[in-house]
Amino acid sequence: MRLIEKVWFQGHPAKWLIVPLLLPLTVLFAVLSFFRRLAYQVGLFKQIKMSVPVVVVGNIGIGGNGKTPVTLYLVEKLTEQGIKVGVVSRGYGSKAPHYPYQVTDESTSEQAGDEPLLIFQRSAVPIVIGADRIQACQRLIELGCELIIADDGLQHYRLARDFEFVVVDGKRLFGNGLLLPAGPLRETRSRITRANCVIVNGLSSWPKQANACALPVLTMQLKASQVINVKSGANIELDTFLTQSLANNKRINALAGIGDPQRFFNTLELVGFNLVKVKGFVDHQAFSAHDLQQFPSDIPLLMTEKDAVKCADFAQDNYWYLPVDAEFSTNTDGESIARVMTKITALVNIHH
Incomplete structure (x- = not known):
């Protein structure tokens, strides 16, 4: 976790230095945000109403x-x-050939962004990304959403x-x-x-x-019921995966490049895994094969589904991810x- 996040969420002692230094910028941000919202409320900036909800x-x-x-x-x-539902997203970190960009089976995480690609792979509904949400929404409407x-x-x-x-x-x-x-x-x-x-x-x-x-x-x-191999796509029930890992004392490695990596690691421990090496990365981390070389290949490496879409191109046999569903x-x-x-x-x- 970055130092600034420790200051924000954990009350790290560095707050006594960092927060006073940043407060003037926070005041400026608050003022700009207030007048921006006010401009939309009074009609100075125009809100665009789409033809569908x-x-x-x-x-x-x-x-x-x-x-x-x-x-x-x-x-x-x-x-x-x-x-018929469609999803519009900013596509944070994406490098699409053009915008608005419709996510397809051929899209990469670099083109679409990790979360839009994840949603598309899970749901198969139309996904369009772009900073201009109005144009992106219009594209979805043209697709019949x-x-x-x-x-x-x-x-x-x-x-x-x-x-x-x-x-x-x-x-x-x-x-x-x-x-x-x-x-x-x-x-x-x-x-x-x-x-x-x-x-x-x-x-x-x-x-x-x-x-x-x-x-x-x-x-x-967030409920998990199975693990999926990043390389082969093979599905295994979570309980079965735990049983198979008994011979190795349920030892696994884990990584997470999400907003709160510790939440993922806590979930794995609650399930019953014995975490040997864990590594938290920044949210939306653009993974490379080099980033994962620090994890030995003799035990499974578990990651989040959002991380898996960025590791698919260089996945090894021991790479697994844990999809979760809202309950x-x-x-x-x-x-x-x-x-x-x-x-x-x-x-x-x-x-x-």
């Missing part, structure tokens, strides 16, 4: 909060209802939206509560109250506080993902 999945901070599993869940459930999910589009105010999900990391929450760069937040916590639904990833006491703002609050867990629980007040999905489905019916 747009559902935003985002967060108010940086780093991995679980947005991609939420997007995949929405795509799966809406597709099951016969709705009846509903668009904007992955990580909460702060892209030019794109009008019909429904907003804000995903919150139940463990890290909002770090030190400050805006960038002194803290990890892109918007203040009050922004959450203007969303339609909050999803808390992992067990947390925070939902009780969120209920005070009368928002639907859902609790989500929602009904809250004590009776709020459930089914009720929220009914509201989203209604948006499509209204447009029809």
Whole structure:
């Protein structure tokens, strides 16, 4: 984990030096963000309304909060209802030949970005990336999409939206509560109250506080049931994989290039693996074969699905990844993902 992230989320002693130095930039960022939002609210900047419903999945901070599993869940459930869904994404770190760019079977992680390629490989729905979300959405509409999910589009105010999900990391929450760069937040916590639904990833006491703002609050867990070989694509049930690794005392190596690598490592330990060597990389790390040479080949190397799409071209036989799915629980007040999905489905019916 980078030092600045330790300052943001763990209260590292360096905060007494770093935060005061960055506070003037944070004040400037806050002022610019405020007037930018205000410009859209008063109509100085124009919001563009698409001809189909747009559902935003985002967060108010940086780093991995679980947005991609939420997007995949929405795509799966809406597709099951016969709705043609498309996904629009910025495509962070992508180097596509042109924009907007439609992700295809031939796309590489370098062209499409890791998360868009992951979503496409898992869902096979149309995915279009580009900094101009309006053009990207228009392309999806031309492809016949009846509903668009904007992955990580909460702060892209030019794109009008019909429904907003804000995903919150139940463990890290909002770090030190400050805006960038002194803290990890892109918007203040009050922004959450203007969303339609909050999803808390992992067990947390925070939902009780969120209920005070009368928002639907859902609790989500990330569930893993199988491991997949990066090189061959072979699937093995997680319990079977654990049993097979008993001869090696369940010893594995692990890497993660996500917003919170430690969350992945904790998951592996909870499953029952004995972690020998672990390495956390920065989010969206562009892996090379050299990066993975530090891991011996005599025991399995486990990684996240997002990492696997970037390691496929040089994968070894011992490279495996652990796909996860969003699993929602009904809250004590009776709020459930089914009720929220009914509201989203209604948006499509209204447009029809």
